Amino acid sequence: MGDHIAEVRKIVSDTFRLDPALVETTAPLEELGIDSKGRIRLLAALEVHYGVTFDLDKRDRLTDIGAVAGVLAEALRDQRADE
Numbered sequence: 001m002g003d004h005i006a007e008v009r010k011i012v013s014d015t016f017r018l019d020p021a022l023v024e025t026t027a028p029l030e031e032l033g034i035d036s037k038g039r040i041r042l043l044a045a046l047e048v049h050y051g052v053t054f055d056l057d058k059r060d061r062l063t064d065i066g067a068v069a070g071v072l073a074e075a076l077r078d079q080r081a082d083e
Helices: 001-016 036-050 056-061 065-082
Strands: none
Touching: 001 036, 001 065, 036 056, 036 065, 056 065
16 A cells, blocks of 8 residues: 555646645645545546556545545556456
C-alpha cells in the first residue's frame, strides 16, 4: 500500500487541480474539497490510470489518501488473482 500513496497523491492533485503540498496522506478527503461525487470521480480516474474496476460501494471507504491507496492495492491484488 505504501508504494501507492505517492501515486494516489499525484492522481488526486492532478484530478482535482490541488497543490500537491496540500494533499496530506491523513487529511480527510472532505478537507480537500472532495465530496461523494468527487470520490466517484477519483475512482474513475484510478480505474483509467490502473486499468482496474472498483465497486462503487468502495467509495465510502475513501476517507483519506491512505484509505484510497488501500482500496487501490486490494483492487490490483484482486485483478492479479483473476488473471
